[in-house]
Amino acid sequence: MESGGEGLKVAYQGFPGAYSESAAKKAYPHCQTVPCEHFDTAFQSKIAVENCTVDRAVLPLENTLGGSIHRNYDLLLRHKLHIVGDVRLAVRHCLLANRGVKIGNLRSVMSHPQALAQCEHTLTELGIEQRQAVDDTAGAAKLVTEQMLQDTGVVASSLAAELYGLDILAENIQDEKENVTRFMMLARKPIVPQVDKPFKTSIVFSLEDWKPAQLLKALAVFALRDIDLTKIESRPHKKRPFRVADDTFSTPVKYFNYLFYVDLEASMADPKALKALGNLEEFAPFVRVLGSYPTDVSEV
Numbered sequence: 001m002e003s004g005g006e007g008l009k010v011a012y013q014g015f016p017g018a019y020s021e022s023a024a025k026k027a028y029p030h031c032q033t034v035p036c037e038h039f040d041t042a043f044q045s046k047i048a049v050e051n052c053t054v055d056r057a058v059l060p061l062e063n064t065l066g067g068s069i070h071r072n073y074d075l076l077l078r079h080k081l082h083i084v085g086d087v088r089l090a091v092r093h094c095l096l097a098n099r100g101v102k103i104g105n106l107r108s109v110m111s112h113p114q115a116l117a118q119c120e121h122t123l124t125e126l127g128i129e130q131r132q133a134v135d136d137t138a139g140a141a142k143l144v145t146e147q148m149l150q151d152t153g154v155v156a157s158s159l160a161a162e163l164y165g166l167d168i169l170a171e172n173i174q175d176e177k178e179n180v181t182r183f184m185m186l187a188r189k190p191i192v193p194q195v196d197k198p199f200k201t202s203i204v205f206s207l208e209d210w211k212p213a214q215l216l217k218a219l220a221v222f223a224l225r226d227i228d229l230t231k232i233e234s235r236p237h238k239k240r241p242f243r244v245a246d247d248t249f250s251t252p253v254k255y256f257n258y259l260f261y262v263d264l265e266a267s268m269a270d271p272k273a274l275k276a277l278g279n280l281e282e283f284a285p286f287v288r289v290l291g292s293y294p295t296d297v298s299e300v
């Protein structure tokens, strides 16, 4: 994480009180947060192009209960921004509703899909069956307040309850007490990698179509140099959706083709990591460094 963040403008998806805003504040305590309705707005009009009205964008990427947020992995590739830091935030969900509404009155609950997924069992146990997915938790709180809905609850933070004047009907409703989300901080320019403190590097690559054991070979370039991996995620390769697996039989078999996202416990300033990447580039058709950034060592 970069320290302070004085003078930095940080875009996040959602309305004030969204968890992404808290993540931005955790990463840059003195920054100015800028709400954006959709993430593409945050990326495109505010940070990536045009008037460059913000310096950073914050994006949730994975969660200990809900897993990876796939859409955001895809966004990382689609936009040419650089990861300059990550931050982990403990997420404690509350069930909110308009004043006077009781849990028994709720037929439906509205929130971000990840928040709904993280509270799935608890919500079912509370007898609420319908789910309404919206772009962010605070946006759900705002909508339920503005429309004075009496049969719809919200999964959001206690801060959202305070900001939008909702009652807290239940606290800590995530299915497991420990619920941590990891957010990435993005910028137009990469930061200069260092070796005097712990750094991580995020990369994405594709593999050759038809040769066997390519993934093992790719991971070996790091393992052989004692570079630990902290995360691996695969996503469909949308531009080249199929690979032809084998020509042993007369009919070639078509399998899905993937992009692999890997986080390395190494700085790009470390000659070992540079060599490993050079080695990977020798046989991987596509390799991109998404960013090399200081490891988040803050308390979760």
Ligand SMILES: O=C(O)C(=O)Cc1ccccc1
Pocket (backbone or CB within 6 Å): 013, 014, 017, 018, 019, 020, 021, 060, 063, 091, 112, 114, 115, 135, 136, 137, 138, 181
């Ligand atoms: O909707 C929000 O408040 C977000 O910031 C996205 C999100 C949703 C659930 C957990 C973490 C982040």
